[in-house]
Each structure stands twice: as structure tokens, then as C-alpha cells.
Amino acid sequence: MERRTIFPGRAFPILLVLPQLLLTAVFFLWPAGQAIRSSMTRADPFGIRTTFVGAENFQDLFTDPLYIDSIGRTVVFCAAVCLLSMGVALLLAVCADREIRGRGWYRVMLIWPYAVAPAVAAVLWILLLHPQIGLVGRWLNRHGVAWDYKLNSTQAMAVVIGAAAWKQVSYNFIFFLAGLQSIPKAVIEAARMDGAKGLFRFRTVVLPLLMPTVFFLIVVNLVYAAFDTFGTIQALTQGGPGKSTETLVVKVFRDGLINLDVGGSSAQSVVLMAGVIVLTALQFRFLGRKSDA
Amino acid sequence: MSRRIDWPAHVVLGLGVLLFVLPLWLVLAGSTQDPAAISRGDISLVPNLAGFGVYASILREGSPGTGPVWRMLLVSFAMAVSIALGKIVISILSAYAVTFFRFPFRMTAFWTIFITLMLPVEVRIVPTYSVMSDLGLINTFPGLTIPLIASATATLLFRQTFLVIPDELVEAARMDGAGPWRFLKDILIPVSSSNLAALFVILFVYGWNQYLWPLLVATTPQLDTIVIGIVKMIGTETQTEWNRVMATAVLALLPPVAVVILMQRWFVRGLTDGEK
Secondary structure (H helix, E strand, O other), X not given: OOOOOOEOOOHHHHHHHHHHHHHHHHHHHXXXXXXXXXXXXXXXXXXXXXXXXXXXXXXXXXXXXXXXXXXXXXXXXXXXXXXXXXXXXXXXXXXXXXXXXXXXXXXXXXXXXXXXXXXXXXXXXXXXXXXXXXXXXXXXXXXXXXXXXXXXXXXXHHHHHHHHHXXXXXXXXXXXXXXXXXXXXXXXXXXXXXXXXXXXXXXXHHHHHHHHHHHHHXXXXXXXXXHHOHHHHXXXXXXXXXXXXXXXXXXXHHHHHHOOOHHHHHXXXXXXXXXXHHHHHHHHHHHHHHHHO | OOOOXXXXXXXXXXXXXXXXXXXXXXHHHHHXXXXXXXXXXXXXXXXXXXXXXXXXXXXXXXXXXXXXXXXHHHHHHHHHHHHHHHHHHHHHHHHHHHHHEOOOOHHHHHHHHHHHHHOOHHHOHHHHHHHHHHXXXXXXXXXXXXXXXXXXXXXXXXXXXXXXXXXHHHHHHHHOXXXXXXXXXXXXXXXXHHHHHHHHHHHHHHHHOOOHHHHHHOOOHHHOOHHHHHHHHHHOOOOOOHHHXXXXXXXXXXXXXXXXXXXXXXXXXXXHHHOO
16 A cells, blocks of 8 residues: 655655664674574684584584484474453453443453563562472472472473463453454344354454454464463573473574573574564454454 | 342452452562561461561662662563653654655565564564674663664554544644644654553563663673563572562562552553554
């Protein structure tokens, strides 16, 4: 879409976009270029000379069982966060969409966690689940469950998924509610008069109309789970115990800034960039579909 | 319509509210209690009114290993406001340029901005760090904020708003002799003020909640944001004074939560409109 009415002038608009372009070039394109370049080089053990190695870093990456494990773990983590936060949000949105008393109040109480930082959400969960001081953690230990997410890797994964999903429910709730409210009441009434009841009506009438929102949220949630949960994981487990909660982003951070493997970490960055490009392309497909609808 | 109470909906929503409020309440109540009692696991859900003094104390002194909390709050606040305002200004200008003007490489400029959407910091940690240190921006406040100001999302949003401004409005302004700058200042910005408010909320929250970026570029305690500070406090688990940690957590989430609740109406509309 283009505007018909436009202002004359060339230098002025260029001046206007310049700040944004400059920032983009310096802080996005340059580092991205660096990532691609250093993903194809390797430094000697003393860091004095770097040699060009072509695709070798990538070969190493995809034959490294640790990396493959990390991919698998990230997929499980993202799928679980996506399912859990969207499922809970949909249930809450369906209830909040009904004509009940205190709707406005419920909405505020369900929306505020949007503003909580992922890392701070993790802190709230630590204080709830800590094996010695946490209310729930202590209760579990007293009732015969050996609970310590700092030692048990399954528990660690569950805690990280829970904290990440908890924080995202609000966002999904806002979108589901907006989606439900945009469904014309007449459609629901017509279905009601045709005798479609409760769950059946939801499945056959409401859900299909909500599908664009669902697809859109799947992509947004995958991006959130893959990239924005670094703070959550870092605060809760630092990727541990062992490597049991080390997702791809945590691994890039660990390998690059703690183990100082620049080539390997850059290769991982390039792989992640490819992942984001795919997800963004998907997002715009669904966005396009959503605005058509 | 029946006037019966919809019990199932109330139960589900009540449980949902509980799921969100319980952790927060626990931390709020815990912050006022005796740290030794918390360490033993004797945490009570009833706040101890005498213990609220801990807030004054952490604001002044912080926790072992961190600076005073007032300072971290100040850094977070300055960071969130600079990022939000910076993004808004820079995006309005560039969206205005690409929608209301024709100039060479206009679409190239637009796509270059668009690309930043695909390059979050998380995927380019090491090279970004080295660029920052080449520019001497490590451990500086500009380093903390300026690189986060480029924004594809805000530019796209403003572009969409500007595209649907009626041609008649533009024509009328021109006939009244308004130049491009005048038009932007006196017509376009007032017309998009509700988008501006919504975007400010979203971007303020975004800026306040940053974790990886400050962790990367600011290692001096002077530039610790409150989010960095609270994770640091949790990290030193021996001798943790839990009431101080909990009070800091409350202070860390209060400002962005307050902004979202106070500006709820604009925020919700802005968020859901923006994605269409």
C-alpha cells in the first residue's frame, strides 16, 4: 500500500531516516556480518591468529552431540511453554469473555504479569519453590517428594518451563480475549439457536474463527520461549544442573562469553539467525492472513 | 439473559488470579519478616507490619554484594524512559519519511530497518559485544541504551497508522500552507497520540525488563539495573538475607506493573491493534 499525497523534497526525508539507519547499520548489520565472518574462522589456542576454515565450524556444530542435545531440549522447552501458556490463557479468556460480574477486575488481575521481567518472574518462582525456604518446595519435601530443582534435572526443566509459561499467560490472554470479542455475537447466537451447546459450539464455531489468533500466538510464543527466556533460565538454573536446562541461547552465551569459543559461538549465532528469519517469515504470513480475515 | 451467577467461570478466573497473585503476595509478605525465620522455612502469609522498614533500608544500602537499590531503580528508570522515548522519536521520523516522501533507496531503507526484526541481541551475543567494545561503549549509559533504540516494530506500527491518514487531511494542511515539518508536528503527532501512549507503555516495559543486554555491556555496579541486581542477590545464596531479596523483587516489578495497570486501556488496544 502506498500513499497518494506526498510531500516534495529529497534531502529532508533522507535526513529523517538517517538516525534509524545509522543505528541499524552499526548495531545490527555490522555485528551480524561479524557473526557470519567469524563463524567461518577459527582462532589458535593463544588467540593470536585466526584462520579461515569455511563451513568447518558448522560441521563441528551439527556433529557435536552436545549441540544436538541442546536443539532437542530447546524444542521440548519451546513446545511445552507454548502449549502451557496458550492453553491456560485460552481457558481464562473464554471465561473472562462471558457476561459475569467483576469482569473488569478479573481482567486487570490477569493482565498485570505482562509487565513482570522474565528474570523477576524467575525470582518469584525461586521464592515459591526453593527446597528450604519456598512454601511449595518445603511442602513437597515434607510430603515425601525429594524436591530440589538445583539437583534434579527433570524438576529443573519443569520449573524453568513453569516460570517461563507463567509470565507469558497474560500476553496470550490479552490476544485471545481480543480475538473472542471480535467474533460477532450474531454468529454465536445463530449457533445457539441451531442447538449447538457449550463445548461443541466452542469447537465448531468459536475455535475456527479464532484460528488466525492461535497461529499468530504460536509463532510469538515460540520466539518468546526460544529467545526471551534467557533471563528466566539464567536466574533459575544457569542452564544446570549439568546441561539439563541449557537451551540454544543459553549455550551461545556460555560458549561465547564464558568458554570464549568465538568461532563456535558465532556459528551458533548464524544458525539462530536463520531460525529467527524462518519464524519471522511465518509470523508475517499469519499476520497477512489475519488482516485479510 | 439470566441473572444467575456463572460459577464455573468465577472458579476458573479465581484460580487464574490466585496463580498470579499468590507468588507476589508471598514475596510481599516475606519481605516484612525476620530473615532468620525465612531461612528456617517459617514463612508466614501474614505481613508483619513492623517489618516494612526493610524497604527504607534496602533503598539506602542494598544487599551484600550490590549497590543501594535506589540507584538501581534510577538506572532502570532512566534506561526504560530513554529507550521508550528514543524508539518513539526515531521511529516516527523514519516512518514519516518512508510514507510521506519519495526519495532514492526509499524501499531499501525500509527493508534495512525491517531486517532488525530478525536480529535480536540474543542471537548475536559475541559479535555485538566486540562491536560495543570497539566503539568504547562498554560500561557507559549510552552503551546501555542507544543500541536498543533502533526499532523495526515501532516503525512498522507508525507506518501503518500514517498510511491510513486520509488524503483530504494532508491536502487541507498543504492548502493552509503547512510545510512537512509543521504537518508532522501539528497534525500527525496529535492524530496518533493514542498509539503513542500505547507504544510508550509497551516500550517502557521492554526497556525496564531488559536482562541480557545490561548483563553484556555493563559490568560495573554503578550501572546495575534493578533486574540485574535482583538476579545477583539470588546468586549469592550463602548468607542471603531473604527479606531484603524479596523487598527488592517487589520494587523491581512495581514500576512496570503500575504503568501497565494505570494505562491499561491504551496498552491493551495498542498491543492488539499493532499486531494486525
